[in-house]
Amino acid sequence: MPEANSPQVGIVMGSDSDWPKIRSVATALEEFDVATEIQVMSAHRTPEIVRQYATMAAARGVKVIIAAAGGAAHLAGVCASHTTLPVIGIPVATEVAGGLDSLLSTVQMPGDVPVATVGLGSGGARNAGLLAVQILALADQGLQEKLAVYKNRLADKVNAKNEALQKAIAGEG
Ligand code: RP5
Numbered sequence: 777m778p779e780a781n782s783p784q785v786g787i788v789m790g791s792d793s794d795w796p797k798i799r800s801v802a803t804a805l806e807e808f809d810v811a812t813e814i815q816v817m818s819a820h821r822t823p824e825i826v827r828q829y830a831t832m833a834a835a836r837g838v839k840v841i842i843a844a845a846g847g848a849a850h851l852a853g854v855c856a857s858h859t860t861l862p863v864i865g866i867p868v869a870t871e872v873a874g875g876l877d878s879l880l881s882t883v884q885m886p887g888d889v890p891v892a893t894v895g896l897g898s899g900g901a902r903n904a905g906l907l908a909v910q911i912l913a914l915a916d917q918g919l920q921e922k923l924a925v926y927k928n929r930l931a932d933k934v935n936a937k938n939e940a941l942q943k944a945i946a947g948e949g
Contacts, residue, residue: 785905787805789814790851793915800901844866863892911943
């Protein structure tokens with residue numbers, strides 16, 4: 777039986793070099809007060825640790841796994857192969873191929889083993905966090921209400937920008 781405050785989202789990444797590029801995933805989850813755990817493990821360098829982590833995550837109370845990796849980015853796919861939890865993949869941009877390598881390695885899963893892959897860059901990592909919140913919100917009324925407020929604030933921000941633009945355009949005329 778998972779403890780009351782056990783992490784609901786497991787964030788794993790292939791290397792500590794990924795962390796500065798994906799910090800926004802943790803920020804998004806913090807904004808919604810979702811308990812997380814954050815660990816480095818590698819599909820290639822520590823395959824047994826990845827297998828054990830993904831296999832045991834659900835029993836420990838984790839509800840969503842977010843896996844970030846770059847290059848030959850197999851971490852999310854390998855996690856998905858060992859669990860029935862939803863897995864979100866973050867492709868981490870590399871210097872070698874600008875992230876296209878990471879994106880295709882993460883997104884092009886074979887049928888039967890889904891990985892919900894977000895875009896490259898800080899926005900993609902943030903979206904991974906928000907998608908995890910949305911998944912958790914299916915069974916959490918409090919999170920649903922926070923998401924509704926969040927959406928309304930997005931609209932308010934864009935509307936304010938539009939009004940400012942209209943005034944600026946009118947002023948130019
Ligand atoms: C991947 O290789 C990691 O996810 C990282 O994006 C990339 C490079 O890792 P390091 O050589 O910096 O440890 O597995």
